[in-house]
Amino acid sequence: MRGSTEETGTAGYRPLLFSIAYGMTGSVGDAEDIVQDAFLGLTRAHQAGTVIAAPKAYLTTAVTRLGINHLSSARVRRETYVGEWLPEPVVVTVDRPGPAEHAELADSLSMAFLVLLEALSPMERAVFVLREVFGYGYPDVAAITGKTEANCRQIFARARRRIDAGRTTADSAPPRERRAEGDELARRFFEATEGGDIHALLGMLAPDVALYGDGGGKARAIGKLLTDQQRVVKLLVFGLRKVRKLGASLRPARVNGRPGAVLRDAEGRVASVIELDIADGVIRSIHSVVNPDKLGHLGPVSDMARLPEK
Template sequence: MPGTTDEASAAGYRPLLFSIAYGMTGSVGDAEDIVQDAFLGWTRAQRAGTEIAAPKAYLTTAVTRLGINHLSSARVRRETYVGDWLPEPVVVTSDGPGTGPAEHAELADSLSMAFLVLLESLSPVERAVFVLREVFGYGYPDVAEIVGKTEANCRQIFARARRRIASGRQARDSAPSPARRVEGEEFARRFFEAAEGGDMEALLGMLAPDVVFHGDGGGKARAVGKPVAEARRVVKLLVGGLRRVRILGATLRPARVNGRPGFVIYDAEGRVVSVVGLDIADGVVRSIHSVANPDKLGHIGPVSDLTRMPEK
């Protein structure tokens, strides 16, 4: 069958394509749909007799342009979003990946929750150029061909995008090395022990003074309505929230959330309540992101109704 070998080979690009689409959209489901649409287009082109000399370049271009189109419509929806909008988390627990192929999570390590939030300030084309260049290391000639701009224009777009998110640069961290990952997991273990034990002083020593807690319930689950700043306020929020978790019979399971330390909260029946990720830099927690919106948790497993808001 013509193209069979090429199709098998092209399937190996899926993890990379997923991470590009996820970097563009911040949504696991939308990223998977975009990758699937790109492959469908590639298959149709082959069946129509179109010779594709470079499948990787063809698919990367398709995914990026589909992502740009998606963002143009998604921006309108996010303007009416209830509360803080956070990305859908890419989760890996001790039991294995929670979002499909493990490679998805590995390649998404460069896309922390904090970094994805910063990318929301960019236009769709700026985001595409910045993600391709900054995260995936594409050269300007390749970026220009993918987004359909001149190389000089892409250089200008990248510089503009970098300036726009410069104020939040400390939240952008490279993918953790194995050693840093182990160190981060040990820090997270001590952090969660202190939080569950209600040790406020220990927690204060682990939080940056200007730490910010972000919660995303999307109007469908109970969550903080706006970011909570300042270490003592965040400590009270954490300790109080975890105390309620224990009373309701829920449990915490350590996890990697977008390549960073975090945990998943499960109810007594083992259904997902929320996902919490920590952004750690210089030995302290800089920000905390908690996703409770049930629409953003279904790719991890069955979703709990423990914190679900009553329908109006």
């Protein structure tokens, strides 16, 4: 279906367009739909005889404005969401590349960052994502959003203050070193979790480590944000021990550009996706998505943690 709407020479823009849409919505499915709608709009414009001199700019503008409209209509649903809200994970594994095979996701599109973006208005989010994540200049941001350059600068400054107020300490190591060290720490973390080595785990977690769980009212997840280091460790160890008895296994993955893992049941179905936020040599936050609605794009979903239908 995509081939029928993506004309020769424009399909290569899909990675960028998907990433912008995902940064706007935090949803893989919604991002795909928005990109598809943008390509459909381009096709219709061509069929109507409209000359599109800059198709990349046309598509980027369409995706951004569709994202703004989507966020405006989705805000009520987010306000009534059951429990902690986390974005749909973008997962890269050796055996199942998933949607990230066509996504130019930056490190700044981690789950923690996407959660921070939820505090912004749709327009603030659009301006901030375009400028901060994808490096668009203010003239381009203004053209894409339909605002003046001066207005975009004001919007960005306001959004930046709100985002910076919620950010945690960033690791000062160069990106490549940070990634290598993070991958190694993640490997030891999951190994210690599976082995039940509580002492080793305590040494890897920040004293104020935060554990977020997103079940969306449809799967068993922690009821609220957990920040007690001892309780986080015990929940992880005993929780994994319980599902391991049912044949579940953890498989390393990169989740939103960060170290993580996918929990699969005995039949290989996805039960949970875990992302680790690592900085200064310790794990500062853990994000676990078990809401089945947010895992379907990764393949068959397990009913291991699913709550019974009411």
